[in-house]
Amino acid sequence: MPWSSYPDINARVDLLTYLVVSQLLRHRLIGKWLTTQHVVESTHLWMHVNGELNLLQRVALASRAQELAAHVIRVSKIRFDVKALADAFADYPRLDYKSPAVVEVYSACMAHVTLSFPGKSSAT
Structure with missing residues (x-):
């Protein structure tokens, strides 16, 4: 399905936020980014929920x-320390959208998605 026919920009931003917070947590814990396998697993976990x-x-x-x-x-x-990022997953696997870390990442992801795909909003 092309971007223009997907009705919910918020779902794209939510998934990207989930993946970015996951990346940040792993990076803070062990100094490495998620592997491709971990990204796929995280994406499937997000979709399950x-x-x-x-x-x-x-x-x-x-x-x-x-x-x-x-x-x-x-x-x-x-x-973005380990505690702040771990607290972002207060109701694992769901993110706590009241967490300052999640709010910051969500804002960056919203800007990225809307700038990367201009004109592709929930109204399209």
């Missing part, structure tokens, strides 16, 4: 998560 996304959409979002996580670390004023 939240519903399906088309394969091409999942791949496009997953391929951006590590780069966006590195960007967020560089530009954010929030300190």
Whole structure:
């Protein structure tokens, strides 16, 4: 399904947020990013809880998560320490959208998705 026919931009942003927070947590825990296998597993876990996304959409979002996580670390004023990131998963596997870390990442992901795919909103 092309981006323009997928009705919910929020689902794309939610998945990207989940993957970026997962990337940040792993990076803070062991100094390495998620492997491709871990990204696929994380994506499937997210879909189990939240519903399906088309394969091409999942791949496009997953391929951006590590780069966006590195960007967020560089530009954010929030300190993404292990405790803050672990607290972001208060109701694992769901994110706590009241967590400052999740709020910061969600904002970056929303900007990224809307700028990467202009005109592709929930109204399309």
